Amino acid sequence: MSLLDKFLEQALSRRSVFKDKRYLSVDYVPDDLPYREKEILKLADILVNILKGTRPSNIFEYGPVGTGKTAVTQLVLRKLKEKTDEAKVPFGYSYVNCRFYRTNYRALVKIATDLELKISKTGLPPDVILSLIMKRLEENYMFFLVVFDEVDWLVKYSGDDILYQFTRLNSELAKSKISLIGITNDVRFREYLDARVLSSLSEETIIFQPYTQDQLYGILLQRAKLAFWEGVIDDEAIRYAAAVAARDGDARKAIDLLRVAGEIAERKGDSKVAVDHVMQASEEVERNIIKEVILTLPPNQQLLLLGIAGLSKTSSKIVTGRIKQTYDWLLSQIGRQPITLRRINDYLAELETLGIISSTIVSFGRHGRTRIIKLEIPVEVIEDILLKDPLFAEIYQELACVLAQP
Numbered sequence: 001m002s003l004l005d006k007f008l009e010q011a012l013s014r015r016s017v018f019k020d021k022r023y024l025s026v027d028y029v030p031d032d033l034p035y036r037e038k039e040i041l042k043l044a045d046i047l048v049n050i051l052k053g054t055r056p057s058n059i060f061e062y063g064p065v066g067t068g069k070t071a072v073t074q075l076v077l078r079k080l081k082e083k084t085d086e087a088k089v090p091f092g093y094s095y096v097n098c099r100f101y102r103t104n105y106r107a108l109v110k111i112a113t114d115l116e117l118k119i120s121k122t123g124l125p126p127d128v129i130l131s132l133i134m135k136r137l138e139e140n141y142m143f144f145l146v147v148f149d150e151v152d153w154l155v156k157y158s159g160d161d162i163l164y165q166f167t168r169l170n171s172e173l174a175k176s177k178i179s180l181i182g183i184t185n186d187v188r189f190r191e192y193l194d195a196r197v198l199s200s201l202s203e204e205t206i207i208f209q210p211y212t213q214d215q216l217y218g219i220l221l222q223r224a225k226l227a228f229w230e231g232v233i234d235d236e237a238i239r240y241a242a243a244v245a246a247r248d249g250d251a252r253k254a255i256d257l258l259r260v261a262g263e264i265a266e267r268k269g270d271s272k273v274a275v276d277h278v279m280q281a282s283e284e285v286e287r288n289i290i291k292e293v294i295l296t297l298p299p300n301q302q303l304l305l306l307g308i309a310g311l312s313k314t315s316s317k318i319v320t321g322r323i324k325q326t327y328d329w330l331l332s333q334i335g336r337q338p339i340t341l342r343r344i345n346d347y348l349a350e351l352e353t354l355g356i357i358s359s360t361i362v363s364f365g366r367h368g369r370t371r372i373i374k375l376e377i378p379v380e381v382i383e384d385i386l387l388k389d390p391l392f393a394e395i396y397q398e399l400a401c402v403l404a405q406p
């Protein structure tokens with residue numbers, strides 16, 4: 001074999017298995033979403049009113065994790081915006097991911113920013129922002145749509161004020177009309193919401209069912225063709241990934257498995273992606289289970305865990321009184337009232353069940369007993385997970401300063 005042949009062969013064997021990995025990334029929304037025709041048409045049927053000059057109903061979308069709620073909504077909105085632009089209908093929308101903009105104030109600022117209003121860093125009172133928003137709507141839009149995706153985060157964190165205000169806005173707007181879309185995967189969402197808000201928000205409801213194994217296979221096949229070079233991934237591997245993800249009917253998990261399998265193959269220098277790689281990918285995902293568990297904790301417990309993490313830097317054994325003090329401070333930072341020690345103890349019990357903390361009762365003889373909490377996961381791991389969240393990172397830094405004071 002000539003030197004050139006060898007060189008080319010080596011280069012070829014080092015070639016990535018991925019033709020374009022973007023197609024397996026979380027933000028990619030395909031132009032065509034198989035198995036969701038019914039949901040797409042229902043959404044489009046409601047929103048098409050805009051093209052006919054009437055206000056569409058508010059819409060509530062519910063379905064478990066990874067069932068296409070966000071993808072369907074973004075696809076329909078994108079197309080609708082194209083059509084309204086063509087027809088010169090003054091239409092606009094604001095997409096608010098409430099996992100990120102999870103306080104009423106932050107969500108309000110996000111909507112204002114999407115309307116190209118400049119809110120200074122030092123901030124304005126919410127009612128001033130709201131009146132600026134209304135003024136802008138009246139001037140520039142006939143129809144405006146606000147999507148509150150993962151809206152349970154907003155409501156759990158800071159109540160439903162903004163939803164209430166926005167559902168009432170139409171009665172105060174003269175020329176323009178506003179509609180809302182609320183999206184959640186939280187079965188218990190209805191319980192946190194004021195009955196009036198719930199009924200205005202769900203003028204129309206769209207339910208998303210988990211995907212079946214065959215559907216997941218179809219979705220993966222479509223993605224695999226775009227993401228991998230031809231012949232790189234085994235059909236068996238795709239079927240296996242679909243079977244694993246079918247336990248939850250979760251398309252996101254299915255796609256993640258395929259991406260991680262490809263990465264594993266690449267790391268090992270394998271030129272093909274086989275069942276083996278998907279199996280390892282699924283183990284890797286399992287190993288990340290702690291991360292999953294922490295990320296899916298209710299926000300209140302995440303915040304509590306953040307406090308425990310901060311405290312654990314000053315001492316490895318923390319009394320519950322100290323935890324309450326810290327938690328109350330954290331709550332005040334997001335504009336919420338303190339909660340009772342009993343509620344905190346409930347939260348702690350849940351964190352203990354999940355193996356994140358452990359607790360022991362220490363007796364001081366006549367002086368009574370107290371519970372001592374210890375983190376069971378290295379604090380760096382918890383920080384690594386929670387501080388990716390910019391809001392938490394900000395609060396955590398301030399907490400460190402507060403705790404450092406004598």
Ligand SMILES: Nc1ncnc2c1ncn2[C@@H]1O[C@H](COP(=O)(O)OP(=O)(O)OP(=O)(O)O)[C@@H](O)[C@H]1O
Binds near residue numbers: 032067251
């Ligand atoms: N029918 C489909 N065809 C192709 N890809 C899909 C389909 N449904 C979902 N996906 C993809 O699966 C992933 C998860 O979908 P999506 O984000 O819409 O789920 P979701 O219902 O919003 O979940 P969550 O409740 O966690 O927010 C995305 O990458 C999306 O593009």
Ligand SMILES: [Mg+2]
Binds near residue numbers: 069070071149150
């Ligand atoms: Mg979503």
